[in-house]
Amino acid sequence: MQTIKADLHIHTVLSPCADLAMSPANIVQEAKEARLGVIGITDHNSTRNARVVKNLAEKEGILVLTGAEVTTKEEVHCLTFFEKEEELIEFQKYLDDNIVQIDNPDGYWGYQPVVDKDENILELVPYWLPAALETGISAIQKKVYSLNGIFIPAHISRPENGIFAQLGFIPSRLEFDALEITGRRRAGDIRKKYKLKKEWTLIRNSDAHFPQQTGRNYSFFHIEKADFSEIKMALNRQKGRFVEIV
Amino acid sequence: MKVSDLVEKLQLKVFSGETGLNREVMGGYVSDLLSDVMGNISEGEVWITLQTHQNVLAIASLKDVAAVILVKGLEPEKEMLKHSNEEEMPVLGTTRATFETAGKLYELLNAD
Secondary structure (H helix, E strand, O other), X not given: OEEEEEEEEEOOOOOOOOOOOOOHHHHHHHHHHOOOOEEEEEEEOEOOOHHHXXXXXXXXXXEEEEEEEEEOOOOOEEEEEEOOHHHHHHHHHHHHHHEOXXXXXXXXXXXXXXXXOOXXXXXXXXXXXXXXXXXXXXXXXXXXXXXXXXXXXXXXXXXXXXXXXXXXXXXXXXXXXXEXXXXXXXXXXXXXXXXXXXXXXXXXXXXXXXXXXXXXXXXXXXXXXXXHHHHHHHHOOOOOOEEEOO | OEHHHHHHHOOOEEEEOHHHOOOEOOEEEEOOOHHHHHHHOOOOEEEEEOOOOHHHHHHHHHOOOOEEXXXXXXXXXXXXXXXXXXXXXXXXXXXOOHHHHHHHHHHHHHOO
């Protein structure tokens, strides 16, 4: 078994709130410097810069989980990841079909470029990416699982867009692979405050919007090797794989 | 009716954005979901909410609302205050809860 450092919540320049310097190349460089073995690319409601980062990172021996940070109808943020390209493409279509299209006039909310590895702009997304989808959290979770994906409610204790702020509780029938915390609050305090079940895995990520934030928070994955199914097993505490956070 | 009239008639606290108190009030909208407000609020409406962060101001400005009323004694965060003065967008407060606030605003706007 190995211990691999992971930061599964990183935004690229595509997210309007992310810095212009969050190019695929810069993200990979920062990940290297932070000694991250695995990173997750999670732009708001879009997967379209994820594979570019993956291709660059693979050359450095860093695994990239490709996905998005979805805004549910209830305005809860959730991390979603997919293993295969066709699964990612299908989920991107689901996002395109279900997002409430709100104008981003003259980039009022920020710049939303889809880029290639050399930072050439392929497209500027014209509608506001962090807007809510028309579908609720349970439907989104089921869609993610139908594509063999990973589903993680994001920053659960945050007053904005955290599941406890938006819903007040975790719906009993909602399935998830783990719950995420960002920031420095101790895991034990969060578990106590929100009465989290012991078997629910907590992971800690950076939610990086600026290069220097990459890897500022991380989790340790105890797995055989860095691949999607090992990550999924660790989140679900299967076959001796697990996640440790400080 | 102007925002300043509302302040007087509903005994609202003015946190910031005083220079915008002469805005005309065309109606009201109640929602705490930002995407909903962005998609559905109309210019000149008064937005009643319990959200206190800076995105509220960004949306209020973009949609050119008349004012924002924070309910239940809630106060705007620092960034929200700052931007409201920059944008001349009044941020008002009441100790009443949303139901009562909306009810009173509705009554006022529909009085003959």
